[in-house]
Amino acid sequence: MLTKAPRGTRDILPAETGMWQFFEEKVREVSRLFGYSEIRTPIFEHTELFLRGVGEVTDIVSKEMYTFTDRGQRSLTLRPEGTASVARAYLEHKMQGEAQPVKLYYVGPMFRYDRPQAGRYRQFHQYGVEVFGASDPTVDAEVIALPLSFFRSLGLKDFTLHINSVGCPKCRGEYRQQLQASLKEIVGELCKDCAERYDKNPMRILDCKNEQCQELTKDVPAQLELLCEECADHFAAVREALDALGESYIVNPRLVRGLDYYTKTAFEIMSSELGAQSTICGGGRYDHLLSTIGGPDVPGIGFAMGIERVLLAMEAAGVQPRADRGTDVFVATAGVAAAEALKVTLALRQAQVAADKDYLGRSLKAQLKYANRLGVRYLVILGAEEMQNGQATLRDMQTGEQETVTLAALTERVVALVREAK
Numbered sequence: 001m002l003t004k005a006p007r008g009t010r011d012i013l014p015a016e017t018g019m020w021q022f023f024e025e026k027v028r029e030v031s032r033l034f035g036y037s038e039i040r041t042p043i044f045e046h047t048e049l050f051l052r053g054v055g056e057v058t059d060i061v062s063k064e065m066y067t068f069t070d071r072g073q074r075s076l077t078l079r080p081e082g083t084a085s086v087a088r089a090y091l092e093h094k095m096q097g098e099a100q101p102v103k104l105y106y107v108g109p110m111f112r113y114d115r116p117q118a119g120r121y122r123q124f125h126q127y128g129v130e131v132f133g134a135s136d137p138t139v140d141a142e143v144i145a146l147p148l149s150f151f152r153s154l155g156l157k158d159f160t161l162h163i164n165s166v167g168c169p170k171c172r173g174e175y176r177q178q179l180q181a182s183l184k185e186i187v188g189e190l191c192k193d194c195a196e197r198y199d200k201n202p203m204r205i206l207d208c209k210n211e212q213c214q215e216l217t218k219d220v221p222a223q224l225e226l227l228c229e230e231c232a233d234h235f236a237a238v239r240e241a242l243d244a245l246g247e248s249y250i251v252n253p254r255l256v257r258g259l260d261y262y263t264k265t266a267f268e269i270m271s272s273e274l275g276a277q278s279t280i281c282g283g284g285r286y287d288h289l290l291s292t293i294g295g296p297d298v299p300g301i302g303f304a305m306g307i308e309r310v311l312l313a314m315e316a317a318g319v320q321p322r323a324d325r326g327t328d329v330f331v332a333t334a335g336v337a338a339a340e341a342l343k344v345t346l347a348l349r350q351a352q353v354a355a356d357k358d359y360l361g362r363s364l365k366a367q368l369k370y371a372n373r374l375g376v377r378y379l380v381i382l383g384a385e386e387m388q389n390g391q392a393t394l395r396d397m398q399t400g401e402q403e404t405v406t407l408a409a410l411t412e413r414v415v416a417l418v419r420e421a422k
């Protein structure tokens with residue numbers, strides 16, 4: 001047990017970190033292009049923030065949180081998502097006093113106690129953005145366009161955008177009553193979870209994955225058909241803006257997100273490269289989240305994507321990020337004190353060349369084999385006789401060409417070669 005990571009968590013090994021770094025570089029690039037600044041919030045928050053922000057009757061809060069009491073008897077929770085934390089930070093740092101909208105992005109681990117399977121983990125990572133202080137429908141279109149353009153820049157093609165409007169507190173009350181009325185007859189035949197949802201959160205019944213529930217509820221009214229005028233106009237304007245951008249989408253009246261804070265626009269992006277866990281991105285508008293957690297009524301909208309899922313989709317689509325270059329130069333020794341090799345290696349590193357050496361007292365032959373395994377392009381050989389003459393051998397492992405270089409000029413020569421090879 002001590003040599004196994006906890007269930008639902010995983011190590012990201014050196015063979016994978018190239019993909020992660022490529023992804024993160026693209027995140028910074030696209031976020032900057034779209035005008036977002038990075039925010040880093042704590043990994044745990046007061047439990048109350050998620051109870052109120054995400055909603056007590058959601059699966060995330062009622063079943064999936066990692067909650068603990070600290071030594072000061074405070075109830076804390078490992079963040080299951082980023083929106084509530086970023087909203088809390090917006091209020092705590094009085095960002096409503098800054099020029100609006102405030103556009104923030106984040107990358108980091110989230111924690112949900114769910115049944116692990118391919119693409120679903122207990123510790124997973126999200127890239128998300130949040131925009132505060134703007135209710136214009138073009139902001140919704142921009143927040144939807146960002147992940148679409150991002151996925152394309154990663155080399156993904158097979159994904160579909162689903163959009164819906166989940167209304168506002170004004171139209172939702174009436175819808176809820178109508179929904180409950182039309183579910184009344186069949187509630188006994190729904191699954192156990194849906195039977196519980198009937199009273200507390202009937203909208204979530206529409207989102208149940210159980211086939212029988214889906215069949216039984218296929219004709220119940222959707223919120224989309226009962227939007228108030230303001231929500232209907234807003235949704236029409238979001239669609240218009242997406243049309244103007246040339247983005248295609250499916251209007252999915254049954255799209256209900258698993259978090260309670262949403263109002264008006266809700267959307268998800270599915271990848272056809274993945275199996276059951278195909279939602280690679282989800283988001284929407286949350287115009288009352290800030291007031292729910294104790295702030296003024298500032299509108300907001302955002303999305304988050306599951307990084308593991310996006311990487312799985314990239315892998316399935318055969319997207320290869322450029323390989324990490326790794327080590328450029330290996331410094332081998334033959335009958336020379338190891339400290340000499342260390343000195344040369346450190347000088348190269350100082351000149352921004354990725355250099356390494358032997359640390360196990362290997363023979364020259366074994367050092368060459370090791371250098372090959374590292375995949376270095378250049379080899380520096382420090383031989384006893386040459387060293388006495390102030391010289392070293394420099395070999396291009398790709399072409400096999402060799403030259404003798406003075407120790408004084410060695411670093412400069414290697415820098416020039418590495419730069420040329422890039």
Ligand code: HAM
Binds near residue numbers: 082283302305307
């Ligand atoms: P969410 O739909 O709960 O939304 O999560 C967003 C994305 O995170 C999902 O579409 C999925 O790709 C990934 N994800 C969720 N749970 C897991 C898991 N257990 N394992 C792997 N990946 C997972 C939110 O979290 C909202 N905060 C999004 C948002 C931001 N809405 C407005 N602003």
